[in-house]
Amino acid sequence: MLPLLEFIPSILVTVVVTFGFLWILYPAWVVLVADILEWDVEELSLADTQRPQPPLLSLIIPAYNEQDRIPIMIRESFEYLTSERGKTLIQQLQSCSKMMPSNDNSLKEQKQSEEMQPVIEWLIVNDGSNDSTCDIVRETYTSIPSDSTSIGWKWKIVSLKRNAGKGAAVKTGMNLAEGTFHLMVDADGATEFGNGLENLTREFIANVKDSMIAVFGSRAHLEKKSTVQRSMVRTILMKGFHFFVSIFVSTKVQDTQCGFKLFTQSASCLVFKNLHLRRWAFDTEIILLCDKQDIDILEVAVPWCEVDGSKLGTSKLALALVSISMLRDMICVRACYTFGIWKIKNGLSSSQE
Structure with missing residues (x-):
């Protein structure tokens, strides 16, 4: 014994x-x-069959139980895009598309259709919501004026057949998007859409060299102010997360988790067809994929404010558990790419996992 x-x-x-x-x-x-991601696509607006053209800008909006917050975000974004400031920004994006090399079909088709009205594509990706998110989106769409003649609109609701996580929702939307530029934007409207998109576009124009560019919105400039308002536990978790990001991911990006990111179509395709993480830490894998595929990452401050209704949870225990889970995911991502468990697929043809 x-x-x-x-x-x-x-x-x-x-x-x-x-x-x-x-x-x-x-x-x-x-x-x-994991199950293969499955989804249904609902076309809210009919495409112009007489003058088909690719969208200039695709808005990818992941949504899980967002019936209260998403209508406000959609209306504010639409009001900006139809304002004089918004139309000026759209013209700037059109100019950007002309400056970029035509190494993919979207850019070639966009340049061929310069005299036609720009098209904005809305992709609301419903991540298996069990509330009235889709119904609210439909109601919001029908309440929006449709007499705009200077901009064309394509509206789609992409519904995942089960809840798969924010990373899975963003990946699905990005791979379905047809625009020359792909903007990931959170449904809560925490980032001020107009000023935020102007900041990203301005940074893009100042640094455009090729079609492999991603511009990340950042809240790092608000960190000192928010640290004063946070509890000690939240501050420790935030500092710890930044420390481990610098070890396992990259030191190039100060704010990995801001849900406001702009990609060219070429960069989006290379990143999101290779994305594996389906939950909260997927942003850190995006950075690794950009680094490994020589996609330039630019970071610019965006106006941001706290919005009630966070899906991360508000209790200290919930935040601690999410932080541990994200740390685990970062270690896993680094290990999988380092030891060749995950391979990066090259080429520009979109594929869905």
């Missing part, structure tokens, strides 16, 4: 290490056994 007891500590250590290893690589196992 005594010899057997001597092996118990070794057995316990082996079990703990094994389960720890499996837990760290949990996202990799999920990708291997």
